Amino acid sequence: MxxxxxxxxxxxxxxxxxxxxxxxxxxxxxxxxxxxxxxxxxxxxxxxxxxxxxxxxxxxxxxxxxxxxxxxxxxxxxIYPYKTLHTHVVKNSIVLFLAEMLGSSIQEEEKDESLYNYLEYSLNWMDDHENIANFHILFLLNLTKYLGFYPDTSYQKEAYFDLLEGNFSIRPSLNPIIQGSTLDCFRQFLGINFDALLTIKMNKTNRQELLQAVILYFGLHLHGFRKPRSLAVLNAVFD
Known part of the structure; x- marks a missing residue:
């Protein structure tokens, strides 16, 4: 057809x-x-x-x-000639990383117009804006809404986030967790849109640790997920 x-x-x-x-x-x-x-x-x-x-x-x-x-x-x-995504060094590194993440995360051969619209809007936003250091983290977290495992935002003040259960907890379990300053950063991304990225302040160490946690989160919730090889390049760009 x-x-x-x-x-x-x-x-x-x-x-x-x-x-x-x-x-x-x-x-x-x-x-x-x-x-x-x-x-x-x-x-x-x-x-x-x-x-x-x-x-x-x-x-x-x-x-x-x-x-x-x-x-x-x-x-x-x-249909949308990018002005910066393939020529700006940092943006191009993010593009390569996100393309690899998407290829490993989305496997369904069925129509999902809301997911398509999210991808289209997000990419156009990144092309039009300069403050994109944390774009990929918010992009991935919001992507989980469409993949079915967005974090449960109840009890956000608790000291741990359980990556396998996808929720906040009072005490650590045997599952992988986010805690400490990385968890403080994680909370900033929940429930926001791309225009709020300017409000997020993170140092290089927190950004890398949080991104590693988000990638692990994907791996725990998606069958057949592969850790992206382009992660090392992305980390080097932000180093």
Missing amino acids: QVATRAIVFSSLKYGDTSLIVKAFTQSDGLKSYLLKGVLSSKRGKLKTAYFQPLTQLELIANHKNKGTLETIKEAKV
Whole structure:
């Protein structure tokens, strides 16, 4: 079936000498994988390699068989040309990290328009703003709303956050926890939007520790989740 849909690229992998396998989250059908035959060797085709950089927003004309196999793309065009995401060093590092996190976290081949709208809005916000040092942490925490394991914000004044149970607790358990100054930082992110990022103050150590905790939180709640390899690059950028 031929469909016209918006899509956000998660990854592209070279296949053979001239082709790409592209994983993208579509507005119409959720996660899709596409085989782009010969795209690396064609200079005059409708599909350009540059279209398939991580988190690029596209308008696609695609053929979806919806049988769990690789789909095909007939036409593609960029619908939101980023001004800064792929050229600003820090933002590009965040993009690579978030693309890897999304690719490992979202596996459903079904329509989820609210999730698609969240991704689209978030990326456009980051492209338009400069204060983005803590953007990726808030992005991931708010993403858990759509994945089904947003932290239970009851009893926020308690001294521990249990990462396996997803709630605050009076005393530590045998599960991984957040505590101390990292927990103080964690509380600042709960229930806020991106415009409130200016109010959050964190040092480098707290940021790295909190991000490690958030990644562990994803790993505890998502089957098959893989720790992102791009984390080391992101930490180096903020070092």
